[in-house]
Amino acid sequence: MIGLNKKTEKLKYSLIRVLKEEATKYSDVINLTIGEPDIPTPKNLVEEAMEYGKNNQLNYAQAGGSEKIRTLVAEYYNKKYKSTYNAENVVMNVGASEALSSCFKTIINPGDEVVITSPFYPAYPPMIELCYGIPVILNIHETKFKITRKTLEKYITPKTKAILLNNPCNPTGNVMTLEEMEVVADFISERDIFLIADEVYSSLVFYEFYSFASFEKIKDKLIIINGFSKSYSMTGWRIGYTLCPERYRKNFLNATFYTLSCPMSLSLKGAEIALEKFSDFNTADIYKERAEYMASALEKIGFKVLKPKGAFYIFADYTDLSKLDSFKFTMDILEKVKVAVVPGISFGTEGYIRIALTVDMEKLKEAVKRLEKYFKAI
Amino acid sequence: MIGLNKKTEKLKYSLIRVLKEEATKYSDVINLTIGEPDIPTPKNLVEEAMEYGKNNQLNYAQAGGSEKIRTLVAEYYNKKYKSTYNAENVVMNVGASEALSSCFKTIINPGDEVVITSPFYPAYPPMIELCYGIPVILNIHETKFKITRKTLEKYITPKTKAILLNNPCNPTGNVMTLEEMEVVADFISERDIFLIADEVYSSLVFYEFYSFASFEKIKDKLIIINGFSKSYSMTGWRIGYTLCPERYRKNFLNATFYTLSCPMSLSLKGAEIALEKFSDFNTADIYKERAEYMASALEKIGFKVLKPKGAFYIFADYTDLSKLDSFKFTMDILEKVKVAVVPGISFGTEGYIRIALTVDMEKLKEAVKRLEKYFKAI
Numbered sequence: 001m002i003g004l005n006k007k008t009e010k011l012k013y014s015l016i017r018v019l020k021e022e023a024t025k026y027s028d029v030i031n032l033t034i035g036e037p038d039i040p041t042p043k044n045l046v047e048e049a050m051e052y053g054k055n056n057q058l059n060y061a062q063a064g065g066s067e068k069i070r071t072l073v074a075e076y077y078n079k080k081y082k083s084t085y086n087a088e089n090v091v092m093n094v095g096a097s098e099a100l101s102s103c104f105k106t107i108i109n110p111g112d113e114v115v116i117t118s119p120f121y122p123a124y125p126p127m128i129e130l131c132y133g134i135p136v137i138l139n140i141h142e143t144k145f146k147i148t149r150k151t152l153e154k155y156i157t158p159k160t161k162a163i164l165l166n167n168p169c170n171p172t173g174n175v176m177t178l179e180e181m182e183v184v185a186d187f188i189s190e191r192d193i194f195l196i197a198d199e200v201y202s203s204l205v206f207y208e209f210y211s212f213a214s215f216e217k218i219k220d221k222l223i224i225i226n227g228f229s230k231s232y233s234m235t236g237w238r239i240g241y242t243l244c245p246e247r248y249r250k251n252f253l254n255a256t257f258y259t260l261s262c263p264m265s266l267s268l269k270g271a272e273i274a275l276e277k278f279s280d281f282n283t284a285d286i287y288k289e290r291a292e293y294m295a296s297a298l299e300k301i302g303f304k305v306l307k308p309k310g311a312f313y314i315f316a317d318y319t320d321l322s323k324l325d326s327f328k329f330t331m332d333i334l335e336k337v338k339v340a341v342v343p344g345i346s347f348g349t350e351g352y353i354r355i356a357l358t359v360d361m362e363k364l365k366e367a368v369k370r371l372e373k374y375f376k377a378i
Numbered sequence: 379m380i381g382l383n384k385k386t387e388k389l390k391y392s393l394i395r396v397l398k399e400e401a402t403k404y405s406d407v408i409n410l411t412i413g414e415p416d417i418p419t420p421k422n423l424v425e426e427a428m429e430y431g432k433n434n435q436l437n438y439a440q441a442g443g444s445e446k447i448r449t450l451v452a453e454y455y456n457k458k459y460k461s462t463y464n465a466e467n468v469v470m471n472v473g474a475s476e477a478l479s480s481c482f483k484t485i486i487n488p489g490d491e492v493v494i495t496s497p498f499y500p501a502y503p504p505m506i507e508l509c510y511g512i513p514v515i516l517n518i519h520e521t522k523f524k525i526t527r528k529t530l531e532k533y534i535t536p537k538t539k540a541i542l543l544n545n546p547c548n549p550t551g552n553v554m555t556l557e558e559m560e561v562v563a564d565f566i567s568e569r570d571i572f573l574i575a576d577e578v579y580s581s582l583v584f585y586e587f588y589s590f591a592s593f594e595k596i597k598d599k600l601i602i603i604n605g606f607s608k609s610y611s612m613t614g615w616r617i618g619y620t621l622c623p624e625r626y627r628k629n630f631l632n633a634t635f636y637t638l639s640c641p642m643s644l645s646l647k648g649a650e651i652a653l654e655k656f657s658d659f660n661t662a663d664i665y666k667e668r669a670e671y672m673a674s675a676l677e678k679i680g681f682k683v684l685k686p687k688g689a690f691y692i693f694a695d696y697t698d699l700s701k702l703d704s705f706k707f708t709m710d711i712l713e714k715v716k717v718a719v720v721p722g723i724s725f726g727t728e729g730y731i732r733i734a735l736t737v738d739m740e741k742l743k744e745a746v747k748r749l750e751k752y753f754k755a756i
C-alpha cells in the first residue's frame with residue numbers, strides 16, 4: 001500500500017455528517033444536526049436563475065467572479081456594515097468552506113499558528129492542518145464565551161499568522177459586543193497578524209451586530225469570509241466569498257484558481273440576483289422565535305443555555321442532567337427518543353450538545369417533548 | 379505587509395486566461411485560446427436540470443456525491459472502458475480541476491515528486507507545488523511525444539509519488555497507443571507509485587482510445603480524473619470526478635470535504651441526467667473535422683503539426699516560420715491579424731502555439747486566412 005499525505009491520513013469524517021447520516025437510519029426522527037436552513041430560497045430568485053440557465057450556455061466563469069458580482073458584494077457589505085470595499089477586495093468562492101480553505105492556503109506557511117476559539121466550527125482545525133498550519137485553541141468556554149486582551153496575549157506567539165473568529169458563532173449562537181470587538185481590533189492593529197472573520201451568519205442576528213469590516217484600523221489585516229448558504233438559504237448552490245485587502249487580491253485569486261478554476265456559473269448568477277433583487281430577504285426573526293422558545297424549554301428541562309443572539313443553534317450544557325460523554329449522550333438520545341443533535345466534542349467542548357433550529361416550531365415542540373420523556377425515563 | 383504562503387506568492391495567473399482576456403480588447407477577434415467547447419450542452423439535459431432546480435430546494439449534497447451518481451459514473455466507465463469499478467471507487471468533485479488539486483492534497487507529502495510529461499497542462503506544476511510536491515518534467519517533445527521505459531526510468535527516484543499522464547493530451551491532441559500504455563502499466567505495476575490518468579478528454583477521440591482503467595494489474599495504484607466539462611460541454615457547471623482504489627476512498631473524500639464540503643447540487647443532478655439519458659451525446663466527429671482541416675491548412679502555411687487524435691487542440695511548431703519566442707509570437711499575431719492563440723511556453727515547450735478548435739469551420743477558415751495574411755506581411 002502506498003503511503004498517502006500524512007495530514008490527510010489522519011483526517012476524520014465530520015461528526016456532524018456522521019450524526020446526520022446515523023439519523024437517517026431511524027424512522028420518524030427529528031433531525032437537528034446539520035446547519036442547513038429549512039426556509040426555502042426565495043422562489044422568484046430560483047425561478048429567475050433557472051430561466052437564465054435554460055436560456056444561456058453555462059460557460060466557465062471569470063476566476064474569482066465577474067466585476068459585476070464583486071461590485072455587488074462590496075456594495076452589500078458597505079451598505080450593511082459601513083465598510084469601504086470595492087470589487088478588487090472581493091474573490092468569489094465555492095461556498096464559505098472553500099473561501100476558508102483557500103484563505104488558509106494563501107496565508108499559512110508550514111508551522112504557522114492560527115488561533116481559533118473553542119467551541120469551534122469542526123472543520124477549522126483540519127483545514128488549518130491540511131495547510132501544515134497549527135490550530136491553537138483558545139478556550140473561551142472558561143471565560144463565559146468572552147474574548148479578552150489577556151486571553152489573546154496568552155495565545156499569541158511569534159509563529160501566530162492569524163486569529164480566526166466566527167461571529168455570529170456556530171455552535172454557540174453568540175454575537176460579539178462592540179466593546180469586545182474593539183479589544184480584538186486594537187490587539188490586531190498593534191501586530192503583524194491577520195484577523196480572519198468568518199461572518200457567514202451575519203444576516204441571522206437577533207439584536208445588534210457589527211462586522212469587523214467597519215474597523216478601519218485593521219483594514220489591511222482583515223480577511224472576511226461570508227456566503228449565500230445561510231443568508232439566502234442557498235446551501236446546495238455552493239457560493240461564498242472572501243473580502244481581502246486589495247494588495248493580496250492576486251494571491252487569494254490564484255489560490256482559488258489553482259484549486260478549482262472558478263465557481264459554478266449559475267450559482268454566481270443566483271448570487272447576483274439575490275443581491276440585486278432580494279436584499280430584503282431576511283429569516284432572522286423566524287430563527288429568533290425558535291431560539292427563544294428552545295432556550296427557555298431546555299432550561300426548564302435542566303440544561304444550562306447561553307442566550308442565543310444569532311445564527312440558528314442552541315449550545316446547551318447538559319452536565320446537570322447526565323454524566324455521559326457528549327458522543328454517547330447524543331447517540332443515547334437518538335436511540336431512545338429519536339432526536340438527533342450534535343455532541344459538543346465535535347466543537348472541542350465536552351458536556352454540551354448543539355441543537356440546530358432548522359425545523360419548524362411544531363417539530364421543535366415535539367423534540368422538546370421527546371427530550372422531556374428521555375429525562376423522565378433515565 | 380504580512381508575509382503570505384511562499385508557494386502562493388510565487389503563483390502566476392494562467393497565461394491562457396491572460397491571452398483570453400487580452401483578446402477581449404480587440405473587436406472582431408477570433409478567439410482560439412481557452413479550451414471551452416462551443417457545442418452547447420444538450421438542450422433537454424439543461425431543461426430537465428433547470429426544471430429540477432425550480433421544483434426542489436437545492437440542499438447540501440452528500441460529500442463526494444450520492445450513491446446514485448457514483449454508481450452511474452462507475453457503470454459509465456465500466457461499459458465504455460472495460461473497468462470493474464463500483465460506487466465506492468468514485469468521488470464527485472467540483473470539476474476535474476478540483477479532482478486533481480484534491481488528489482494532490484490526498485497523496486503528496488512535502489518533497490514528493492510527481493512526474494509530468496512536457497508539454498503539460500499549465501495548472502499541473504502550480505497545483506503540485508501548492509502541496510509542497512515537486513513537479514518533475516519529463517520532456518516527451520524530444521522523443522516525438524512517445525513515452526518509453528527508458529525515459530521513465532531516467533526520471534524515477536525514491537521520492538517519486540506518482541506519474542501524471544494526460545490522455546488524450548492537452549495541448550498536443552495526442553492519444554496514447556495501447557503499446558505505449560502497456561509499457562507504462564508494466565512500469566507502474568513493478569513499483570510503489572501512483573499513476574494519475576487525467577482522462578478529461580476521453581470522449582473526444584477520433585480513432586482508438588483505451589483508458590488506463592482497463593489495466594487490471596495497476597488497479598490498486600491508479601487514480602483517474604475525469605469530468606463533464608469537455609464530454610458534455612458543461613464547463614460552467616463545474617462537475618468532475620475521481621476514480622480511486624477503494625481502500626483510499628475515505629482519504630480522497632476527506633480531502634475534498636475539507637476543501638469545499640460538497641459539489642453544487644444542481645450540477646450533480648445535471649451529471650445524473652447526462653449519464654442516464656444522454657449517453658449517446660458525442661461531439662468527437664465535429665472536432666475531428668475541424669482538427670483535420672486545421673492540421674492540413676497549417677501545414678500548407680509552413681507549420682509542423684502533430685497529427686491530432688483527440689481533444690480539440692492543434693499544437694503547431696512554427697520555428698520554420700518565425701524566430702520570435704512563443705509569447706511574443708502569439709501577441710504579434712493577435713495585434714496584427716486578430717487571432718488569439720496560446721504560446722507554447724504556457725505548456726513548457728517553446729517554438730509552439732496551441733490552437734483551440736472551439737469555433738465553427740467558417741471561423742476556423744477565416745482564422746487560416748488571417749494567418750496566411752500575417753505570414754505574407756512579415
